[in-house]
Amino acid sequence: MNGGDKLSVHVLTGFLGAGKTSLLRRLLALPALGDTAVVINEFGEVGLDHLLLEAVDEDIVLLKSGCVCCTVRGDLKNALVTLMERRRSGEIPAFARIVVETTGIADPAPIVATLTADPMLRHHFRVGNIVTVVDVPNGLSNIDAYPESLRQVAAADRLVVSKADLADTEEIAALEAGLRAVNPTATLVALDEHAVPDPERLLADLHDETARPAEVARWLDAVASTRWRFHAHGTHDVNAHRDIRAFVLRNAQPLAWPRFALWLSMLLNRHGAAILRLKGLLALEGVEGPVVIQGVQHIVHAPLHLKAWPRGVPLTEIVVIARGLDPTLVQRSFEAFNRLRPAGDAAA
Numbered sequence: 001m002n003g004g005d006k007l008s009v010h011v012l013t014g015f016l017g018a019g020k021t022s023l024l025r026r027l028l029a030l031p032a033l034g035d036t037a038v039v040i041n042e043f044g045e046v047g048l049d050h051l052l053l054e055a056v057d058e059d060i061v062l063l064k065s066g067c068v069c070c071t072v073r074g075d076l077k078n079a080l081v082t083l084m085e086r087r088r089s090g091e092i093p094a095f096a097r098i099v100v101e102t103t104g105i106a107d108p109a110p111i112v113a114t115l116t117a118d119p120m121l122r123h124h125f126r127v128g129n130i131v132t133v134v135d136v137p138n139g140l141s142n143i144d145a146y147p148e149s150l151r152q153v154a155a156a157d158r159l160v161v162s163k164a165d166l167a168d169t170e171e172i173a174a175l176e177a178g179l180r181a182v183n184p185t186a187t188l189v190a191l192d193e194h195a196v197p198d199p200e201r202l203l204a205d206l207h208d209e210t211a212r213p214a215e216v217a218r219w220l221d222a223v224a225s226t227r228w229r230f231h232a233h234g235t236h237d238v239n240a241h242r243d244i245r246a247f248v249l250r251n252a253q254p255l256a257w258p259r260f261a262l263w264l265s266m267l268l269n270r271h272g273a274a275i276l277r278l279k280g281l282l283a284l285e286g287v288e289g290p291v292v293i294q295g296v297q298h299i300v301h302a303p304l305h306l307k308a309w310p311r312g313v314p315l316t317e318i319v320v321i322a323r324g325l326d327p328t329l330v331q332r333s334f335e336a337f338n339r340l341r342p343a344g345d346a347a348a
């Protein structure tokens with residue numbers, strides 16, 4: 001359940017021209033990330049050429065940093081399987097993680113779906129962090145104009161605010177507030193063109209058992225310290241014009257896993273396209289510590305365990321970021337289907 005020695009596949013996304021490749025270049029130059037394999041779709045669009053050292057074959061190259069870089073023209077599964085086969089046969093250096101850079105108009109959900117749904121990929125890989133780059137000059141207007149941009153922001157575990165050098169502090173603050181409003185649980189990292197990114201901050205993920213409790217505590221703090229709480233009268237809607245709401249389903253009574261799993265799959269079947277992101281902790285009957293769940297749109301990752309409850313007491317708290325979905329109805333169906341006493345204002 002906890003991933004064992006699988007390799008994390010991180011997804012680097014962000015709208016057209018946001019600064020994905022610039023960030024990737026700086027990350028790959030860091031000695032700590034020399035053992036990274038990179039998968040880029042539509043290679044012709046990105047300018048990594050000056051980093052290229054040696055062509056291993058038509059699709060795979062070694063970068064100066066020692067990283068392996070692979071192009072995806074066909075499907076992601078084939079690219080990942082090929083990388084693993086060449087790594088095993090010693091044709092390319094061993095690598096410890098993979099970063100997939102998407103095109104600017106990609107929705108990250110299908111990548112997550114590929115990794116979680118395919119049995120062979122699931123055996124070797126696990127979903128790492130979704131890192132979304134958003135540039136200050138265009139970020140807010142892209143979120144409003146392009147559904148792909150919104151989905152990239154909502155899906156993120158890390159939001160990198162780029163081109164801060166091209167804006168003043170007010171513009172940066174406005175973008176950060178807008179990003180927080182769409183996705184309160186992601187870590188915000190502001191970078192300008194020359195900043196050295198912190199690889200730990202961007203790529204340490206939930207599979208890193210030492211980082212996991214802090215990561216989860218951060219989600220919960222982010223939710224507790226914002227207005228994103230469910231209460232009897234609905235949510236405080238700071239994102240009305242986008243029809244996006246983040247809300248928390250919270251209840252202290254332990255859940256029966258089979259019942260909860262059925263409820264969740266029914267919810268995602270019916271409303272998967274409206275649910276942009278879901279993450280949280282479950283208090284389950286017969287399970288001592290919290291179980292971490294997270295999903296992107298209709299895809300849910302394999303659950304993970306935490307050893308201790310971040311607040312010291314068992315409490316189910318699920319953050320949902322949804323578009324066009326009434327939180328009151330979701331909360332009601334969560335409580336009714338799982339046979340819970342309504343938490344109401346007392347738990348909010």
Ligand SMILES: Nc1nc2c(ncn2[C@@H]2O[C@H](COP(=O)(O)OP(=O)(O)OP(=O)(O)O)[C@@H](O)[C@H]2O)c(=O)[nH]1
Pocket residue numbers: 014015016017018019020021022023045046103104162163164165166191192193194
């Ligand atoms: N001033 C400034 N320019 C930046 C910064 N980051 C990226 N750029 C510039 O923005 C342009 C686009 O950057 P890329 O890194 O290619 O962006 P991308 O997201 O990979 O672009 P696509 O792959 O085309 O979607 C380039 O000209 C970069 O030099 C930054 O922090 N500050």
